[in-house]
Amino acid sequence: MIKRRKSRQIRVGGVAIGGDAPISIQSMTTTKTDDVDATLVQVHELATQGADIVRVAVPHEADARALPAIVRDGGVPIIADIHFSVRLAMMALEAGVHGLRLNPGNMRNPKHIKEVAESARQRGIPIRIGVNAGSLDRKLVAKYGRPTSDALVESALYEMSLLQEHGFDDIKVSVKHQNVPEMIAAYRSLADKTDVPLHLGVTEAGTLKQGVIKSAIGIGTLLAEGIGDTIRVSLTADSVEEVKAGKQILKSLGLREEGFDLVACPSCGRAELDVFALADEVEARIEKMDLPPMQIAVMGCEVNGPGEARDADIGIAAGPGRGLLFAKGKQIGWVPHDKLVDALLEAAERIAGEIRAEGDVVDGKVSVVKGAGRRNALLPISMGGPPG
Ligand code: SF4
The missing domain is CATH 3.30.413.10 (Sulfite Reductase Hemoprotein, domain 1)
Structure with missing residues (x-):
């Protein structure tokens, strides 16, 4: 039996994450989000294959305008992936998304961070802070010489503090790295420092064959140690393969009995x-x-x-x-x-x-x-x- 780390529980729509909730599987659409029909086809396909939560990219206003229909007809909790823009974040919240993926540090202006944190809190919408080795703050890279696991953890704790100083704690965090040992070290370290639920993933893991192996080792090692509350296998392949791989990882560890x-x-x-x-x-x-x-x-x-x-x-x-x-x-x-x-x-x-x-x-x-x-x-x- 795997003894799971005690994490705080949050909810993304109807899906509980953390605490004693089952480990959920996430994936992301690859369509242009403003193409509502194509995006919904993919959301439904992912949900049918076993995705518990689906994330969509929201880089432009047209994508944000598509969110109400995607949320309404998606059938699974939808997370809007936002970078930099307070305006898009607010539009996503107003559209009724079930979660945001957003790094407050990217918004820079403290007023904007406060605005998003307060609106998300009022609506009961959680935010995932997604620290990624490839987009780590340059100052941290300079401090550590490269995107080390310590640099990822420092970044995550800083990003968390930007929301927490506005009383917002409905948070989950990822510290993804394309290097599997660094990724494992980062999550282990973060798990010791906070009780927020952790979203596991190896970033830019690669094509189907290589990416599944890297993800299975990275995600699987942590899950076997009891670390991790939700997972995404990132593949340069059909997103359905991400869900299948995620299910197989959970099944292999006895964390999901299905099929x-x-x-x-x-x-x-x-x-x-x-x-x-x-x-x-x-x-x-x-x-x-x-x-x-x-x-x-x-x-x-x-x-x-x-x-x-x-x-x-x-x-x-x-x-x-x-x-x-x-x-x-x-x-x-x-x-x-x-x-x-x-x-x-x-x-x-x-x-x-x-x-x-x-x-x-x-x-x-x-x-x-x-x-x-x-x-x-x-x-x-x-x-x-x-x-x-
Ligand atoms: S089950 Fe028989 S055929 Fe299959 S690998 Fe083992 S010895 Fe070979």
Whole structure:
């Protein structure tokens, strides 16, 4: 069990962040925000994939004018990302956004900071201070020689003080760095100095492959230590991939139980079939099913396969010409290679029904999942045959 850092709780619309709230997943649209239709399509897509909160960039007045419609029809809490402009910040607040991402230091004029802080407080709108290695104040870079973790933390505490001196404390903070060890060090240090909720991310993490790995290490390390209340995986890729990666990070740490967990062997010279193709097909077809949290194993041979397949809710271990199907730890039967996926999915549907019946269902999601072979109920299945 991960013991989470005690942070203060804030709310972004209907989503609680910090305290004992579940760790939420955020992403950001890539459309021009003033293109309301295109932005809403992306907001809905991200929400459908599992984003709890979506951020939109508001660099121009036209973007701010689009916010009321996006907030009204978005279906998830919307955060407006503002830089420099008190006018855009005020327009976003008036539009009813659920949160601002704004660094008060960028606005420079104390009157403007006060104006935004007071308006946000009256409306109950939180502000995320987003310190970023790439846009750190030049004086801090000069002081530390480069954007170190200490420089990020000093900047974050200073930005927080600019809001706190106006009595505004409805804050969450990020200290993002593209260098993973610096990012980890910055968040660890900040977590020791404040109880504000922390928004985790590796900034400019890169393309899908590299960015997911960097983010999983940076965000995952901190989450495993109990640090972090909301996350964004920043990728140079479709934003949907950010949400998928975020979900996978949380699932891998046991911080979110949702959908399926695919256990698949890496294949080797013992494999009796094309494990890559089999796992890809299983994943593609299962993604389209509405399954409660469950583990599905796809294993390439009879040597190491049965153990993993038996431990999963549903599993297959391939043998020559056919594979052995397991459900909840029991051997169900042998299935020819060309029918393995169909048999697996048929069994998955049945197990899903049992899990739903057993689990505590809250808002359509099963919140309690008992593992795999530990349930030990034998399923009838139509496609088995005696071992040859
Ligand atoms: S399960 Fe079998 S095929 Fe897959 S990696 Fe292990 S030994 Fe190789």
